[in-house]
Amino acid sequence: MQRQRSFQAETVGRLYLVPTPIGNLDDMTFRAVKTLKAVDLIAAEDTRNTQKLLNHFDITTKQISFHEHNTQERIPQLLAKLQAGQQIAQVSDAGMPSISDPGHELVVACAQAQIPVVPLPGANAGLTALIASGLAPQPFYFYGFLDRKPKDQKAEIGELAQRPETLIFYEAPHRLKKTLANLAAGLGAERPAVLCRELTKRYEEFLRGSLSELADWAATDTVRGEFVVLVGGNPHPTTEEDTVDLSEPIPVQVDRLIAAGEKPNAAIKEVANLRHLKKQDVYRVYHHLDQEQEDPTDER
Structure with missing residues (x-):
């Protein structure tokens, strides 16, 4: 058993997990801005993208890249800095670190090294979409991105078919058409679903209907923007x-x-x-x- 008291005096640094806006910069919290200004270093998924955010809020803290391709190289470096007493904030390009974004491996490494990990609340696309979807808000099952390979994606959908919870997926616009067709085939064409596009941005849009209706829309309309796909749970799940x-x-x-x-x-x-x-x-x-x-x- 391990016990973490996040804000007691420590001889090592802390890792702060700082959510960033998913579109609208006004969704940045006061605490997030204050934290990014106060820490010694920001570990960012894309330093160029994060720099735009830092410039907007007049934050001059130094950055270091931390993404899926350099995780194994960066973690020992970041742990050494934290153990030396530096305070580090970790951010992804949008939303919460670790949720379909880098961060989890660093959290695990810090926990194992008994370095405090402090999460800040903030923007999350899945929950933002869920509360406005009209589908049952709880229980829900967050899945994130389905596999890109058609065979593997169909297998994943098959495993989810009996779940009674509202299902939450993320999808890129160029894959939405095929994903919706596979969801309709695997979960049922009449299963209620909602597409949430460009959340918090100027062209925010919600499309509500059955999976077959949404699949038809994606097949005939021009699809742009990042999507959250929500699907109603199975109301009458069967077991073996x-x-x-x-x-x-x-x-x-x-x-x-x-x-x-x-x-x-x-x-x-x-x-x-x-x-x-x-x-x-x-x-x-x-x-x-x-x-x-x-x-x-x-x-x-």
Whole structure:
């Protein structure tokens, strides 16, 4: 167990996680500006992008780049500075560090080194979209970006199909058409959904409808801007137990799992779990054994 008291006197520095606006610079908090002015160094995802923000608020703190391509190189350097007593703020290009942006690995390294990590509240595209979407705000399931490869993306969507929570995704404009088509195919064409475009900016827009309607829109309209995609949860999720036909003979169920690639012992165990039976009993039924014969898969 580790205990962090963020603001007690420490001999080492602190890592401040500072959210930045997702579009409208007026969403920068007073505390965020004050923190960026006070720290010794800002670790930024893109120093050129962050410099525009710093110039706007007259912040002169020195920057160092910290992004997905130099994480392993930078973390030891930043840890050394923190252990020497420097105060460091970490920012991404927009929104909260670590949320579909760099930051998590540095947080883990600081926690392991017992360096305090201090989070500041601020802008987040997913939650900003959620509260105005009209979909159930809780529970929700934040997923972020789906895989770019079509096969892997379809597999991810299939795993999410039964979730009852409102689903939150991020997507780039050039991939939106295909992603919406895959969501409609994998989750159901009539599942309610909302597209949130250019949040907090001049052309902020919400498109509400079914996944099929939104997929049709993306296929015919000019798609611009960064998107948050929200999809209503499955109101009637089914579990593996719901799909079990208890009237079907046990050997048939086991054989089906084996035909799908399961090893015999694993198939027997799965059928036993689904039917709430002992594995030994399913084994005996499957192999047509008398009760007195021992199950060789029994590990007792």
